[in-house]
Amino acid sequence: MTITITAFERSPDGGKGLARDTRVRWALEEVRQPYEVRLVSFKAMKEPAHLALHPFGQIPTYEEGDLALFETGAIVFHIAQRHAGLLPDGANPQGANARARAITWMFAALSTVEPPILDLGTARLLEGDKPWSAQRVPLVEDRVRNRLGQLSRHLGDADWLDGAFSAGDLMMVSVLLRLRASGLLDAYPNLAAYVARGEARPAYKRAFDAQLAVNKPPAG
Numbered sequence: 001m002t003i004t005i006t007a008f009e010r011s012p013d014g015g016k017g018l019a020r021d022t023r024v025r026w027a028l029e030e031v032r033q034p035y036e037v038r039l040v041s042f043k044a045m046k047e048p049a050h051l052a053l054h055p056f057g058q059i060p061t062y063e064e065g066d067l068a069l070f071e072t073g074a075i076v077f078h079i080a081q082r083h084a085g086l087l088p089d090g091a092n093p094q095g096a097n098a099r100a101r102a103i104t105w106m107f108a109a110l111s112t113v114e115p116p117i118l119d120l121g122t123a124r125l126l127e128g129d130k131p132w133s134a135q136r137v138p139l140v141e142d143r144v145r146n147r148l149g150q151l152s153r154h155l156g157d158a159d160w161l162d163g164a165f166s167a168g169d170l171m172m173v174s175v176l177l178r179l180r181a182s183g184l185l186d187a188y189p190n191l192a193a194y195v196a197r198g199e200a201r202p203a204y205k206r207a208f209d210a211q212l213a214v215n216k217p218p219a220g
């Protein structure tokens with residue numbers, strides 16, 4: 001069955017991997033599933049046809065036959081459940097536990113690490129002109145540093161969060177990538193190296209290149 005995802009017709013970052021279709025593309029590339037991309041404008045995202053797929057009028061969405069999904073956590077989890085390569089095989093009790101832990105890291109990325117990172121983006125970009133911004137930004141930065149310190153201590157000198165690369169790492173690296181421009185990751189060399197390891201995966205590179213190609217300015 002054909003898999004179709006949606007992505008920005010024009011991504012605000014010029015297709016440099018920050019829009020969330022990157023993590024879905026990456027997951028599909030890891031499990032070697034071909035997919036099609038329907039590009040949507042900001043206007044089309046708020047129109048009934050797209051709202052029928054995504055009640056919040058956002059990208060990405062995922063369609064496969066009768067199934068339509070939104071939320072990158074649910075989409076990547078679905079891909080990982082359906083295809084081998086992103087979660088440990090849960091057939092035996094040890095594998096089942098490893099699989100549960102990898103899923104735990106997906107949730108940790110989305111519900112514990114991503115929120116302060118998103119807050120920082122909001123504080124810096126959307127609220128930078130508010131009179132209280134100079135007080136708020138350092139507070140949010142401290143919350144991000146707190147999470148990075150905790151994650152850095154857990155990772156130690158391991159390559160991945162829990163044994164082999166999993167959907168948990170895919171999600172965590174995707175979340176941390178959003179911090180690159182802030183410079184906050186630089187204080188945690190093991191996390192910076194972790195993110196670089198994620199980006200060096202051939203599947204990530206294919207996903208990144210495909211997104212960039214969409215956003216390339218026309219020649220001439």
Ligand code: GTB
Nearest residue numbers: 011012013018019020057058059060070071072073
């Ligand atoms: N929780 C949802 C998920 O994980 O799927 C969040 C989806 C989401 O935030 N989608 C954004 C969107 O559609 C695009 S990714 N926004 C349009 C809208 O809400 O109207 C967020 C994003 C966009 C662009 C950049 N960038 O260019 O730097 C970074 C992140």
